[in-house]
Amino acid sequence: MTARCDNQISSIGVCNTPLSVTTNGFGKTITVCRRCHWRANQRCWTCGHPRTNHPEFGVYCEPCRKAAVRAAWKSARRDPDKARKHRETYTSKPGYREKKNAALRAWREKNPEKAKAQWQRYIAKKKAQSST
């Protein structure tokens, strides 16, 4: 059985990475958590790249953070309870929808090419859905 790291990481929970055994240079074996070692050295917890964003309390580098956020969204959508909660926030909080829409509009004006590509992806998806 491999020992696993039980360090608490605020946004992730328990680290749960299999510990690797190395020697400390004096012939003594020590177990280290590769990921926690990275984290302590202000590197990304998943890939080990140096981080520039929030080095003191962040965990991921920018691409990994985006991937983690996307995964969180996916799991939230699969969870009916979380989806309902989000919908409730959306409809009950005054100004929430307007604020979101305004931000979206600003983004579209700032990135017209990206918005266009996004729209085309959406159209292609709709077409694929209607044909099946």
Ligand SMILES: [Zn+2]
């Ligand atoms: Zn760890």
Ligand SMILES: [Zn+2]
């Ligand atoms: Zn990373």
